Amino acid sequence: MSGIVFEGVSHDFGAERVVDEVSLVLTERRIGIVGANGSGKSTLARMINGLVSPTTGRVLVDGLDVSRRAREVRRRVGFVFTNADNQIVMPTVREDVAFTLRRHRLEKADAAARVDATLERLGLTDLADRPAHRLSGGQKQLLALASVLVAEPEILVADEPTTLLDARNARLIARHFESLDQQLIVVSHQLELLESFDRVIVMEHGRVIADDVPAIALDAYRAVIA
Amino acid sequence: MIGVFHPGTSIVHRAPALVKLALLAAFVTAVALVGSLVWLAAASVVVLLLFVLARVPAPVALRQIVPILWVLAFAVPVQVVFGGWEAAAVMAVRLLVAVALAALYTLTTPVSATLDAMQALLRPFRRWIDADRVGLALALTIRCVPLLADLVREVMEARRARGAEGSLLALAVPVIVRALRTAEHLGEALTARGFDD
Numbered sequence: 001m002s003g004i005v006f007e008g009v010s011h012d013f014g015a016e017r018v019v020d021e022v023s024l025v026l027t028e029r030r031i032g033i034v035g036a037n038g039s040g041k042s043t044l045a046r047m048i049n050g051l052v053s054p055t056t057g058r059v060l061v062d063g064l065d066v067s068r069r070a071r072e073v074r075r076r077v078g079f080v081f082t083n084a085d086n087q088i089v090m091p092t093v094r095e096d097v098a099f100t101l102r103r104h105r106l107e108k109a110d111a112a113a114r115v116d117a118t119l120e121r122l123g124l125t126d127l128a129d130r131p132a133h134r135l136s137g138g139q140k141q142l143l144a145l146a147s148v149l150v151a152e153p154e155i156l157v158a159d160e161p162t163t164l165l166d167a168r169n170a171r172l173i174a175r176h177f178e179s180l181d182q183q184l185i186v187v188s189h190q191l192e193l194l195e196s197f198d199r200v201i202v203m204e205h206g207r208v209i210a211d212d213v214p215a216i217a218l219d220a221y222r223a224v225i226a
Numbered sequence: 227m228i229g230v231f232h233p234g235t236s237i238v239h240r241a242p243a244l245v246k247l248a249l250l251a252a253f254v255t256a257v258a259l260v261g262s263l264v265w266l267a268a269a270s271v272v273v274l275l276l277f278v279l280a281r282v283p284a285p286v287a288l289r290q291i292v293p294i295l296w297v298l299a300f301a302v303p304v305q306v307v308f309g310g311w312e313a314a315a316v317m318a319v320r321l322l323v324a325v326a327l328a329a330l331y332t333l334t335t336p337v338s339a340t341l342d343a344m345q346a347l348l349r350p351f352r353r354w355i356d357a358d359r360v361g362l363a364l365a366l367t368i369r370c371v372p373l374l375a376d377l378v379r380e381v382m383e384a385r386r387a388r389g390a391e392g393s394l395l396a397l398a399v400p401v402i403v404r405a406l407r408t409a410e411h412l413g414e415a416l417t418a419r420g421f422d423d
Binding site: 090 | 231233336338361365366368369372373376408411412414415416417418419421
């Protein structure tokens with residue numbers, strides 16, 4: 001089955017249950033996950049990439065069990081973190097984007113062409129030879145996005161990608177998200193980012209408490225946090 | 227190496243990293259063995275010509291060499307007292323030439339080229355050494371320097387804001403905790419990027 005499937009998924013962190021019996025089928029192109037701190041939304045997102053394994057139940061991506069076939073799944077699922085600094089490995093922008101492809105065993109020319117195209121797409125060409133750790137917060141998040149997109153994943157998961165950014169940079173990242181062809185799963189506190197999505201899931205205490213179109217689901221979330 | 231690469235198209239830039247590393251090793255070994263000031267002066271001229279050939283602007287080159295001048299400011303007087311002025315001059319020129327050559331390498335060679343060179347060097351030993359892993363370890367080591375520098379700076383600012391400037395505990399504890407958390411996040415990000423074995 002194509003898409004992402006959660007089958008009775010729970011996750012315990014020590015004695016605490018952070019995700020509790022979640023069953024979902026995610027096939028829409030752009031899906032938002034929203035919830036208060038500690039609601040389990042980031043854990044749920046991490047399960048899609050196999051960064052966190054379910055304690056019970058299973059997660060399937062295009063029919064592949066994430067716990068058993070994590071490496072294959074990670075080729076399909078890109079992950080963007082909140083703090084881009086934690087994602088940057090190489091000293092310059094171009095090298096960091098190219099770093100992702102080291103495990104793809106591409107011909108040098110093919111890899112370079114893919115890196116150039118990705119930098120161009122995200123408006124980073126002029127910064128290609130700049131030290132990555134000296135970029136602004138917005139530029140670092142764009143670099144993190146480029147480093148993921150260069151691998152051409154079919155699904156992109158982003159965990160609060162705009163939380164550390166100012167309003168202008170958050171809008172810039174949101175615009176890039178809108179232009180993506182990939183299925184997009186975004187965990188966010190910034191509700192305006194999710195308003196144009198196809199579906200929004202609201203989590204509270206590890207459970208899904210609302211799952212609907214944004215207008216309805218976001219109202220349910222506002223009622224919870226009011 | 228920490229973001230000091232100076233892009234260019236000179237022959238020094240274009241030379242394969244492995245060749246540059248081999249020449250660097252040979253040149254520095256020769257300089258370490260030579261005790262004549264005349265030969266060391268000649269080596270200094272060669273290094274200067276290489277910088278000109280690489281078209282590295284003087285301020286960029288000097289930024290890499292200035293830190294060693296602070297070391298020499300202490301080491302040279304000590305060497306003059308205990309070994310005489312000639313020994314001090316030989317030591318100073320040796321150090322300057324070695325540091326300048328290493329700086330030239332890092333200014334003209336992207337880190338990715340160094341990683342490729344390392345992996346090529348280790349390929350004959352692939353039965354015993356995972357070249358990819360060594361390359362990754364090197365990249366992470368280089369990455370951790372600015373990451374830790376930022377972390378220490380932020381913690382020192384927070385310590386100052388709390389009026390605890392003199393407290394070693396107020397520096398060490400948050401730095402260690404945040405360094406460990408950063409390492410965990412970095413590992414998670416690497417896993418997400420497919421470097422999971």
